[in-house]
Amino acid sequence: MSRAEGDGSRVRVAQAPLIELRNVTKYYGDVRVLDGVSFALHEGQTKIVLGGSGSGKSTMLKLMMGLETPDSGQVLIEGVDLGRAGERQLMRLRPRIGMVFQESALFDSLSVFENVAFRLSEVGTDEDTITDRVREVLGFVGLEDAIDKMPAELSGGMKRRVALARALVSRPAVMLYDEPTAGLDPITSRRINELIIRLRDVRGVSGVFVTHRLRDAFTLASEIAVESGGRVRFIREDGTFCLPHTRFVMLRDGRTIFEGPDEILRRSDDAYIRQFIA
Amino acid sequence: MAGMLPSPKAAVLEVQETALLAFRAFRRAFRKPFYVRDILTQMDHVGVGSLTIIMLTGFFTGAVLTLQSASEMSRFGAVGLTGTLVAVSLVRELGPVLGALMVAGRVGSGMASELGSMIVTEQVNAMRALGTDPIKKLVVPRLLATVSMQPLLTVVACSMGIHRGLADAVGILRTSPDLYLNSAWNGLDYYDIAGGLLVKPVFFGAVVAVVSCRCGMRTEGGTRGVGRSTTQAVVVSSLLILVSDYFLTQLILEYSP
Numbered sequence: 335m336s337r338a339e340g341d342g343s344r345v346r347v348a349q350a351p352l353i354e355l356r357n358v359t360k361y362y363g364d365v366r367v368l369d370g371v372s373f374a375l376h377e378g379q380t381k382i383v384l385g386g387s388g389s390g391k392s393t394m395l396k397l398m399m400g401l402e403t404p405d406s407g408q409v410l411i412e413g414v415d416l417g418r419a420g421e422r423q424l425m426r427l428r429p430r431i432g433m434v435f436q437e438s439a440l441f442d443s444l445s446v447f448e449n450v451a452f453r454l455s456e457v458g459t460d461e462d463t464i465t466d467r468v469r470e471v472l473g474f475v476g477l478e479d480a481i482d483k484m485p486a487e488l489s490g491g492m493k494r495r496v497a498l499a500r501a502l503v504s505r506p507a508v509m510l511y512d513e514p515t516a517g518l519d520p521i522t523s524r525r526i527n528e529l530i531i532r533l534r535d536v537r538g539v540s541g542v543f544v545t546h547r548l549r550d551a552f553t554l555a556s557e558i559a560v561e562s563g564g565r566v567r568f569i570r571e572d573g574t575f576c577l578p579h580t581r582f583v584m585l586r587d588g589r590t591i592f593e594g595p596d597e598i599l600r601r602s603d604d605a606y607i608r609q610f611i612a
Numbered sequence: 613m614a615g616m617l618p619s620p621k622a623a624v625l626e627v628q629e630t631a632l633l634a635f636r637a638f639r640r641a642f643r644k645p646f647y648v649r650d651i652l653t654q655m656d657h658v659g660v661g662s663l664t665i666i667m668l669t670g671f672f673t674g675a676v677l678t679l680q681s682a683s684e685m686s687r688f689g690a691v692g693l694t695g696t697l698v699a700v701s702l703v704r705e706l707g708p709v710l711g712a713l714m715v716a717g718r719v720g721s722g723m724a725s726e727l728g729s730m731i732v733t734e735q736v737n738a739m740r741a742l743g744t745d746p747i748k749k750l751v752v753p754r755l756l757a758t759v760s761m762q763p764l765l766t767v768v769a770c771s772m773g774i775h776r777g778l779a780d781a782v783g784i785l786r787t788s789p790d791l792y793l794n795s796a797w798n799g800l801d802y803y804d805i806a807g808g809l810l811v812k813p814v815f816f817g818a819v820v821a822v823v824s825c826r827c828g829m830r831t832e833g834g835t836r837g838v839g840r841s842t843t844q845a846v847v848v849s850s851l852l853i854l855v856s857d858y859f860l861t862q863l864i865l866e867y868s869p
């Protein structure tokens with residue numbers, strides 16, 4: 335995989351995808367949860383994974399993070415095959431990827447500050463830097479005031495935002511979002527989506543966004559965030575075309591049945607997709 | 613309870629997994645980073661937290677031992693040997709075994725349910741995703757805490773029991789305190805002390821931590837699964853304590869003169 339760039343005199347080999355699944359199959363017990371799934375996320379891309387519940391979306395994300403191992407096929411992070419990587423290499427690669435779990439998965443015995451600081455304290459960052467960075471990311475998600483609270487005291491939407499902050503603290507190049515708006519009201523969902531769009535457009539974070547809610551998916555595919563003079567505005571494209579670098583992947587029973595931009599997805603005549611979109 | 617019995621193949625696999633966890637935890641205990649704060653928290657929880665029930669255990673075990681042995685001994689006119697009997701029974705067997713069973717019930721169940729909840733709420737996965745090894749962060753501190761605290765707790769239990777016996781020996785049997793304490797002290801040899809107050813508690817402490825952490829870590833099936841793991845942790849570690857006590861006793865007897 336190489337690609338010529340510029341005037342052709344300087345040929346640069348395109349980097350390996352940030353994350354790649356090659357023909358991955360995964361069983362839980364006797365149940366085949368993923369069946370020959372291939373997937374690639376290149377730098378700067380956002381991939382939106384759609385699928386009904388139980389279609390294997392969360393499993394796919396866990397495989398990308400090396401939290402589960404495939405029964406066959408390969409998982410690669412920045413070209414490194416996780417199946418061949420040792421535990422230490424894995425430990426080094428994982429912080430490049432941030433993950434927001436489906437139910438937030440905050441450490442419930444730790445405060446919001448300690449949750450967000452977790453990664454930094456683990457690598458022995460000094461106290462002052464930790465405090466600054468934690469305040470910065472909590473500011474980004476709009477939760478500076480909750481810094482001393484315990485997770486049990488937070489609402490669902492706040493938990494999701496703390497989980498986002500916790501993943502962002504190590505400044506990952508890629509973010510994996512597992513249904514970040516599930517179970518939230520429309521206003522809170524909107525807020526989370528805006529944060530994700532800002533990360534993508536203002537900070538250039540690549541992402542995999544898993545959802546079974548089509549509305550969120552189309553929001554992500556059609557809105558952009560523009561920062562000017564310290565203020566962020568959201569601009570809606572006219573909605574007929576998908577943003578470049580944003581692609582949809584549709585999962586059904588552990589297989590990919592669609593991959594492409596949303597205008598094609600909308601025109602699909604596959605019965606399952608039509609039903610899902612309706 | 614029938615549903616809890618695993619198939620032979622699953623059981624063998626489980627033993628293998630538990631042994632592997634023990635191996636990994638021991639190896640990681642000597643590698644950086646050392647989670648000093650987590651280790652101290654766990655030591656406080658296991659040691660200080662169990663002090664009351666351990667003292668009560670020692671106290672009543674000592675009391676009942678004195679009652680039983682005093683009535684036997686007075687029939688043979690050997691009341692002077694009460695101290696020896698109480699001390700030897702406590703230090704060799706009852707102190708370490710009952711102490712470990714109490715810790716299995718209190719601490720083991722707590723470990724299994726805590727780790728189990730962390731598994732079903734994906735906190736353990738979140739930890740791994742943040743680049744932290746859950747065996748180092750969660751299992752090693754618990755293992756070090758039980759292994760270091762169990763001998764101390766056993767010493768406390770035995771000394772409570774022996775001193776409780778002293779009260780009865782003096783009050784009911786009318787022996788002198790010196791006679792009782794001398795007989796207690798003289799009855800114990802080096803192997804009783806090393807075996808009962810060090811080897812056994814260290815081993816039992818490791819059993820409780822490894823079994824309970826393994827039960828917690830393999831939890832599946834939501835809140836009900838956590839309940840199941842907790843029960844398993846207590847049942848399996850208690851059984852293993854009793855079984856391994858038999859073999860450890862054989863081993864210790866073999867080495868003692």
Ligand SMILES: Nc1ncnc2c1ncn2[C@@H]1O[C@H](COP(=O)(O)OP(=O)(O)O)[C@@H](O)[C@H]1O
Pocket residue numbers: 362363367385386387388389390391392393394832
């Ligand atoms: N740890 C597990 N053990 C057994 N089955 C599982 C486990 N995790 C997920 N599954 C099963 O795998 C299938 C896909 O799960 P998942 O990836 O969570 O789907 P989704 O996120 O799309 O809802 C489901 O049928 C689910 O019941």
Ligand SMILES: [Mg+2]
Pocket residue numbers: 391392393436512513
């Ligand atoms: Mg899911």
